[in-house]
Amino acid sequence: MxxxxxxxxxxxxxxxxxxxxxxxxxxxxxxxxxxxxxxxxxxxxxxxxxxxxxxxxxxxxxxxxxxxxxxxxxxxRVIRRGTLVLALDRDRAELARFARRVPGAPLEAEGIAALEPDLAGQARRGLHVAGEAxxxxxxxxxxxxxxxxxxxxxxxxxxxxxxxxxxxxxxxxxxxxxxxxRGVRGEMVVLRLRDLDITRPVRLLHPRHPLYIVPRGQGLYMLGATQIESEGRGPATARAVLELLSAAYALHPAFGAAEVLEIGADARPAFxxxxxxxxxxxxxxxxxxxxxxxxxxxxxxxxxxxxxxxxxxxxxxxxxxxx
Structure with a gap:
């Protein structure tokens, strides 16, 4: 045994x-x-x-x-729809840098709308990394x-x-x-927003506050991004939650009407x-x-x-x- x-x-x-x-x-x-x-x-x-x-x-x-x-x-249940990487116009240099390191299909506004209709008009450039799940x-x-x-x-x-x-x-x-x-702290927020249907993970690039949004089905979305050198396993900080919610709102204003279901944090082990x-x-x-x-x-x-x-x-x- x-x-x-x-x-x-x-x-x-x-x-x-x-x-x-x-x-x-x-x-x-x-x-x-x-x-x-x-x-x-x-x-x-x-x-x-x-x-x-x-x-x-x-x-x-x-x-x-x-x-x-x-x-x-x-x-x-593994969902294989790839990852959509986006950047707002002011952060297009971040997208160019990311695309040099990560294989993916470049997208213009029409391609983004074809993949995720509810994100139409929210970003003009992106990258689809198709082989991910x-x-x-x-x-x-x-x-x-x-x-x-x-x-x-x-x-x-x-x-x-x-x-x-x-x-x-x-x-x-x-x-x-x-x-x-050592501990590397991560913080997350779970939202419910039934009026928005995103079907694959979205990474919103930003030089200071990058964000990922992962759909969980039935209008649920997990927001995450923070990475802090800390062993703390207590509640998420107000600053982290504000940054996550602000980045989500920048991706789509509909997130401003979402219900906040859960806020959490934990420390991940790393060498x-x-x-x-x-x-x-x-x-x-x-x-x-x-x-x-x-x-x-x-x-x-x-x-x-x-x-x-x-x-x-x-x-x-x-x-x-x-x-």
Missing amino acids: IRVIGGGVMGLAVAAELSGRGRAVTVIDRERQAGPHHCSWWAGGMLAPDCEGETAEEPVVRLGRAAADWWAGQGA HLDPRATLAGLRARLAAQGVVFETGEARPGPGDIDCRGLAARDALPDL ADNLPRIRRRGGVIHVNGLFRHGFLLAPAMARMVADRLCDGITPEVCDEDHG
Whole structure:
């Protein structure tokens, strides 16, 4: 029996890979269900490796390209409509810079309106990154947990300190074993606006306040953007909420009439270079440092953990082994 400590996106992905290869798995988590104690609960759910490649290192792009198929194979509802990247006229230099780094189809106003009719007239230039996808993180976590339980994965509730043979997927809570982890705070807002129908993630570029808007269906939209070097996991700040709402209003004035359903924040675990690691210390395998790429990179990281345990293959992101 392999114990996985932590039931967020990384722990569930590891459990899925190991269970799929015939290993008996127990997942130990603080709560009985997926919820706000997981930083993946607050994620945008964008499976957008090419767009992330604007700033992320090559492994994020390469490893992330398999994520959409992996999640679909686990029964998640993956929506494959690409990503629409926009910039207001005053920020057109940001769009030109982005387009030099990210492969996509340039759009004029007519092309934007053809993809998203409700955004007609809101921007004159954009970029469509067609090969990307998105999912609903909360529905995906709950669905995968139920799927694994039905397959025989055991779930236990409580606090557990990882020991030899365990796989540590605790995120920022693993700083007791990984002192070089740091927290990167993200803040988000969930809105309901039934009068606007956007069908794919939209990234609005801005030199100071970039924004992404992810549709969740039935008039729900998740707004996110902030990235603050902080381990704080408390409520979102007023400044962050104002910036998110102001950027959304700039994209489309209809957002001014939206209902604010939820405001949240959490700290995502990251190493200094924002790349994930698999480490072995004292017989414990630590899988951590997904930064803001949880749903994008968890499948590849889980596969590498399973390759190591089942086939003895050393992961490419393994940076040390202490026995």
